[in-house]
Amino acid sequence: MGRHVMRALDALRVRSIAFIAVICSLVAFQAQAQEFTPPPLSAYGKLPGFEDAALSPSGELIAAVAEIQGKRLLIIKPHQGDPLRVEPLGPIKLRGLGWAGDDTVLLMLSQTEDLGFNWRVDDMEVYKMLAIPAHGGDFKVMFADQRDIATGVFGNFGTRKVDGKWRIFAGGVRMTETGRSRYQLMHMRRALFSLDPVSLKPSRIEREASEGRYRDWIVGPDGRTAATFNLAYNNGDWDIRGPDGKVLASGKDPAGRTGLVGMGRKADEIVYYEFDEQLGERVWYALSLTDGSRRESLPDIEVSRIYRDRATGLMIGYREGTTRRRNVFFGERHAKISEKIDTAFKGYNVTFIDWTSDMSHVILQVDGNSNAGTWFHVDINTFRADPIGIERPDILPEAVGPFSIVDYTAQDGLEMDGILTLPPGREAKNLAVIMLPHGGPASYDTASFDWWAQAFASRGYAVFQPNFRGSTNRGAAFKDAGDGEWGGKMQTDISDALAMLAEKGIADPKRACIVGASYGGYAALAGVTLQQGIYRCAVSVAGVSDLSLMRRKDLYETGNNKMLKISFERQLGPKSDLDKLSPRSHAAAVEVPVMLIHGRDDTVVYFEQSEKMADALKDAHKPYEFVELKGEDHWLSKAETRQHMLNASVAFVEEHNPPG
Secondary structure, eight states, X not given: OOHHHHHHHXXXXXXXXXXXXXXXXXXXXXXXHSOOOOOOTXXXXXXXXXXXXXXOTTSSEEEEEEEETTEEEEEEEESSSOOSEEXXXXXXXXXXXXXXXXXXXXXXXXXXXXXXXXXXOSXXXXXXXXXXXXXXXXXXETTTTOTTBOSSOSOEEEEEEETTEEEEEEEEOBOEEEXXXXXXXXXXXXEEEEEOTTTOOEEEEEOOOOTTEEEEEEEOTTSSEEEEEEEETTTOEEEEEOTTSOEEEEEEOTXXXXXXXXXXXXXTEEEEEEEETTTTEEEEXXXXXXXXXXXXXXXXXXXXXXXXXXXXXXXXXXXXXXXXXOEEESSHHHHHHHHHHHHHTTTSEEEEEEEOTTSSEEEEEEEETTEEEEEEEEEGGGTEEEEEEESOTTSOGGGSOOEEEEEEEOTTSOEEEEEEEOOTXXXXXXXXXXXXXXXXXXXXXXXXXXHHHHHHHHTTOEEEEEEOTTOSSSOHHHHHTTTTOTTTHHHHHHHHHHHHHHHTTXXXXXXXXXXXXXXXXXXXXXXXXXXXXXXXXXXXXSOOOOHHHHHHHHHHHTTSXXXXXXXXXXXXXXXXXXXXXXXXXXXXXXXXXXXXXXXXXXXXXXXXXXXXXXXXHHHTTOOEEEEEETTOOTTOOSHHHHHHHHHHHHHHHHHHSOOX
């Protein structure tokens, strides 16, 4: 790697540390002048002031979504100089930002839509992609002008530079002609389209699967289909076909645990995964497109994200999916740049958001103790690391509760960990505590700034986010240890963490509440129904209360999909036991106040899960509050309703478990 690059990286360390030092010195000055006062809850509950950013392929332009003077804006600008374009966005649900060449910004959003009377599913979260000319001109919505294609994006397959021109690749659903020039949406099986970024004129390059089958694709560096994956829902037969249609790999998996990952490290290989019955875990394979030979890809590594070349789709690195996160790049130049960036921001969490193919320009998101989230544009060629946005400007470094990874052992001897966030400026001794299990449950928490945990910590609580068995931070065996343990060992892993905090003297076990969303909401309800005498209150946000109802509805909506039946059996256990594991069935056992919060437009865990839990608590004459979030989805995507949730949950916990 050239000397000028190394000098640039050394300069980067100085500049980034200098920026953080300026913030810290400012806070130190303010701390001398007055005692610490926590920010208002709105500082935590509102959407980040800087939400997303993306680099054009040349690295010359940046697109960002940020709040300026109370307005949410899309900003397109050179990394040095005045904006080329500033557009108001309003209350859209942003899902992603990218580029197709240096002239077109791609903005992904979603909205909840009613599918009508002829569908098993009432509502669906539909994704849409907007193409925005960087230098001015009208927005265009992908597929909006096509009578025979639904206005929605069903899979983003990336962008490629083909014969010197950029193309967008996306999944679209073709509608059925029901009369003269009249079309109706009759199924959700997608085809693969290639689109021009300027006109958005689509060209179909792959057909949709037949009824009862699923199909997926990988687009190669040349813009052609590198691989096609086919799966039969009724028996689990699958195959992967190469560019010429020849079968390269095949098998049978009734549980549907096989699928595509993407291009490999070379243009003549792709990566896919399948479940190895002997090992009892999912294995990634690099599959040759030339002769069908395969080898294990990234063996014994838990991967949370693949880093890819934006122009070709080739794999250039990955991020380890463990509590202690690490970025790994393959090429020597990329690896050295990544290493120097990590050194420059030592002690902070560094997330690579976007990068040019030669990695001369990189956008980073950085957070950590004393930093609620800062975004940087790194230009290796000019020795600069410039801050381009601050996520939560109202939360100064002194208001960030210190967080760390804490290892502990469950009562059956299984080792695990969790994230402990402490209240700013308070001794970690005998504190009131919030147990905050994550959703999923196939997910995990990391030692990074978490707006919900930080909001509780700012009010004087210790907050613990346990990575219980079933989480995805310790490999396949640890994840699979959660199978059949809803309401069982997954639940006691959480209370075991509370006992550990009490033993260390950090938390007062008599002043504990359990709070969570999605699966975490189920765990919160299970903590005061399937368990008793542990928590003083519970808050469930979009939580499951009735496992039988969840199973029944999901199977109905998928046409009694056999693979889903097998998945439910594996994850939840026998159908006959589901009522025993459902908080709704044990509402009479509740001894403490319960708060239920749920978005009306939730298409993941339906609103009726909380409605029926509320009815059960009411019938059992138990204390509860029910907060309805009108127009909100499963992810709390809207600023107003997210703030409503935070205000309600914090006030409820403060009332029933004061921090002291």
